[in-house]
Amino acid sequence: MSGRSRLGTSSRWRWRASGCSRTRWCPVTDETVPALVADGTRPPATGRDVRCRIAPSPTGELHVGNARTALFSWLTARRSGGTFVLRVEDTDRERSTDEAIEILIRSLRWLGIDWDEGPEVGGPYGPYRQTEALDLFAGVTRRFLDEGRAYRCYCTPEELEDRRQEALSRGETPGYDGRCRNLSAAELAAFEREGRPFAVRFAMPGTDITVWDLIRGETTFPASDLRDFVIMRSNGIPTYLLAAAVDDVRMKMTHVIRGEDLMPSTPRQLEVMRALGAEPPAYAHLPLIVGPGGQKLSKRFHAVSVERFREEGFLPEALVNYMALLGWSRDAETTFLSREELIEAFDVTRVSRNPAVFDLAKLEWMNGHYIRESSGERLAAMLGEAFAADGVPADPALLMRAVPLVKERMKVVGEGPALLRFLFAGVEPDERAAKALEGQAGLLAEATAVLEGLPEGGWTASTIEEALRGLQERLGLKPKEAFQPIRAAVTGTTVSPPLFESIELLGREPTLARLRATATAGGA
RNA sequence: GCCCCCAUCGUCUAGCGGCCCAGGAUUCCGCCCUUUCAAGGCGGCGGCACGGGUUCGAAUCCCGUUGGGGGCGCCA
Numbered sequence: 001m002s003g004r005s006r007l008g009t010s011s012r013w014r015w016r017a018s019g020c021s022r023t024r025w026c027p028v029t030d031e032t033v034p035a036l037v038a039d040g041t042r043p044p045a046t047g048r049d050v051r052c053r054i055a056p057s058p059t060g061e062l063h064v065g066n067a068r069t070a071l072f073s074w075l076t077a078r079r080s081g082g083t084f085v086l087r088v089e090d091t092d093r094e095r096s097t098d099e100a101i102e103i104l105i106r107s108l109r110w111l112g113i114d115w116d117e118g119p120e121v122g123g124p125y126g127p128y129r130q131t132e133a134l135d136l137f138a139g140v141t142r143r144f145l146d147e148g149r150a151y152r153c154y155c156t157p158e159e160l161e162d163r164r165q166e167a168l169s170r171g172e173t174p175g176y177d178g179r180c181r182n183l184s185a186a187e188l189a190a191f192e193r194e195g196r197p198f199a200v201r202f203a204m205p206g207t208d209i210t211v212w213d214l215i216r217g218e219t220t221f222p223a224s225d226l227r228d229f230v231i232m233r234s235n236g237i238p239t240y241l242l243a244a245a246v247d248d249v250r251m252k253m254t255h256v257i258r259g260e261d262l263m264p265s266t267p268r269q270l271e272v273m274r275a276l277g278a279e280p281p282a283y284a285h286l287p288l289i290v291g292p293g294g295q296k297l298s299k300r301f302h303a304v305s306v307e308r309f310r311e312e313g314f315l316p317e318a319l320v321n322y323m324a325l326l327g328w329s330r331d332a333e334t335t336f337l338s339r340e341e342l343i344e345a346f347d348v349t350r351v352s353r354n355p356a357v358f359d360l361a362k363l364e365w366m367n368g369h370y371i372r373e374s375s376g377e378r379l380a381a382m383l384g385e386a387f388a389a390d391g392v393p394a395d396p397a398l399l400m401r402a403v404p405l406v407k408e409r410m411k412v413v414g415e416g417p418a419l420l421r422f423l424f425a426g427v428e429p430d431e432r433a434a435k436a437l438e439g440q441a442g443l444l445a446e447a448t449a450v451l452e453g454l455p456e457g458g459w460t461a462s463t464i465e466e467a468l469r470g471l472q473e474r475l476g477l478k479p480k481e482a483f484q485p486i487r488a489a490v491t492g493t494t495v496s497p498p499l500f501e502s503i504e505l506l507g508r509e510p511t512l513a514r515l516r517a518t519a520t521a522g523g524a
Numbered sequence: 525g526c527c528c529c530c531a532u533c534g535u536c537u538a539g540c541g542g543c544c545c546a547g548g549a550u551u552c553c554g555c556c557c558u559u560u561c562a563a564g565g566c567g568g569c570g571g572c573a574c575g576g577g578u579u580c581g582a583a584u585c586c587c588g589u590u591g592g593g594g595g596c597g598c599c600a
Contacts, residue, residue, distance in 0.1 A: 055600095056600090057599080057600050059599090059600085091599090091600080092599055092600065094599085095599075156598095157597090157598065160598085161597090164596090164597085167525095168525070168526095169525095170525090171525045171526080172525075172526075173525075173526040173527070173596065175526095175596055175597095199598050200598095216529070216530095219528065221527075221528070222527070222528095224526090225527050225528085225595095225596070227596085229597090230597080230598050232598085233598040234598060235598080239597090239598070239599085239600085240600045243600095259594095260528095260529070260594065261594055261595075261600090262594095262595095262600080263529070263594075263595080264528065264529095264594075264595045264596075265595085265600085285529085287529090287530080287593090288593070288594070290592095292534095292535085294593075295593090296593085296594090322536090325536060325537075325549090326536070327536085327537090328537090329538070329548095331548090332537080332538035332539075332547055332548055333547085333548055333549090334548090334549095335548075335550090352530095352536095353529075353530060353531090354530060354531070354537095354593095355529095355593060355594090356535090356536065357534095357535055357536075358535095359534095359535045359536060359550070359551085361535080361551055362535070362536065362549075362550045363550095365549090365550060365551085366550090368562090368563085372563075406562090407563095408562060408563040408564090409561065409562045411562095419561090465559090469559095472559090478559095479558085479559045480558095480559060481559095483559040483560075484559075484560065486559090487559075487560060488560095491560095493561095494561090495561045497560095497561085497562090498559075498560085498561095499560075500559080
């Protein structure tokens with residue numbers, strides 16, 4: 001295995017199998033990441049010099065997959081007392097936007113993922129935004145060119161596409177064929193005279209390359225698939241393959257935790273790091289989060305961005321807890337983990353290798369649990385926002401009193417307004433309520449009379465219950481028979497928070513008005 | 525097409541050769557509680573993809589098959 005020997009013989013690149021949990025390969029280096037091998041049994045990820053990062057490209061809202069990667073990386077840093085870095089990879093100028101960076105920052109902060117270095121906080125290894133480090137990448141590219149580790153490629157995108165199609169039709173692996181690697185002096189001069197634009201490609205060594213991964217162990221990529229790749233576009237902007245590798249070295253990352261989709265790029269980045277004469281970080285490639293069909297999570301799926309979950313009334317601790325369990329578990333039993341417990345228990349080497357299906361039902365269940373544990377103040381504030389989003393002004397004081405009626409009835413706070421709308425806006429009985437009201441004029445009139453007997457000052461859930469239960473018994477009705485029509489009249493629905501408390505909060509006059517109106521109108 | 529990764533209830537997972545005729549959570553179903561809906565309690569259905577090895581013994585190790593996923597860009 002040539003890849004093994006390449007990396008395995010030089011002292012800078014020595015790795016060995018240590019008894020990780022699961023007998024996986026773990027990197028061993030003498031000086032750079034001593035924290036990884038403290039006890040020789042598994043990488044405990046302790047030590048102040050652990051450095052992890054999240055390096056998203058700002059092309060839209062923060063996707064749950066990236067959010068989970070950020071979380072795992074952050075947990076690894078926090079657990080070790082190390083450093084967490086946010087780096088913005090905006091080298092795709094077509095798609096990157098400043099707005100996306102703002103959303104990214106907001107989403108991460110909302111999740112409670114903070115960074116020690118990066119945008120808005122600075123740090124010793126800036127810039128943390130790649131388009132602000134362009135000359136640095138240009139310098140590295142020049143150096144690679146000078147050292148013969150890279151070369152100019154004059155092939156146009158059209159030519160490349162044609163040759164790719166051709167290779168595909170011949171049943172060969174598509175990929176750069178190395179055409180410009182050994183251009184003659186004459187050919188080179190001709191292209192230069194033409195003023196033909198060029199990109200810069202990295203010259204791969206032509207050997208197999210083995211990657212060690214904290215989660216997967218050892219993987220060898222055959223040389224035939226490791227084609228020369230573009231590190232610098234013709235417009236002077238570096239590609240991800242160069243920028244990420246250079247920055248991971250520059251920012252002294254010890255652990256690179258990222259999605260499995262990036263695994264095939266690892267041997268290339270390893271080579272770039274080698275060319276830089278740098279020690280590689282430990283890699284951990286996370287299994288992907290997929291949609292219900294096992295397919296890639298698409299926009300068609302309920303909500304894929306953290307921003308959307310926030311808008312719908314999910315709690316950050318619920319999303320964090322749920323995401324943590326996507327591909328990881330502390331043990332056979334534990335489901336709920338606080339942020340502190342996660343930091344305490346998280347171990348990236350225990351991450352599963354299987355793709356995880358995002359199960360919205362379970363997230364909702366978990367969110368319901370966290371809602372039940374939340375304070376009234378917080379829920380009232382969130383409900384206020386939800387009402388505002390619906391265009392219904394909701395009195396904060398009344399909302400605060402209403403929270404106990406709904407907190408164990410919501411999976412997401414966004415469901416609150418439907419449950420409490422009757423308190424803040426007029427009601428029109430829905431279809432089921434209308435049906436429940438049919439022929440109930442007598443009952444409603446009696447209820448009105450009974451409640452009229454309660455003075456303003458004695459209008460509480462218990463006095464209301466006492467009065468209405470008395471009525472129910474006097475009429476010889478089952479509770480349900482007596483209360484459903486009243487519920488329909490007061491709330492306009494057949495499903496509502498508990499009736500007596502609801503009536504108390506609605507208030508004496510509005511309640512009586514609704515009862516009278518329904519008794520004379522629909523109830524007749 | 526080629527390369528790489530992966531494979532335990534529908535879903536998330538525990539499992540590191542005997543503790544497992546496989547444990548937890550969610551979903552679904554039933555019962556209890558109950559003024560509706562929830563919440564809560566109790567119970568139930570449901571899984572080691574398949575085929576070969578290795579071993580006294582395999583969900584666990586090896587090989588193959590099948591299935592799924594990722595990648596093969598002047599995207600990241």
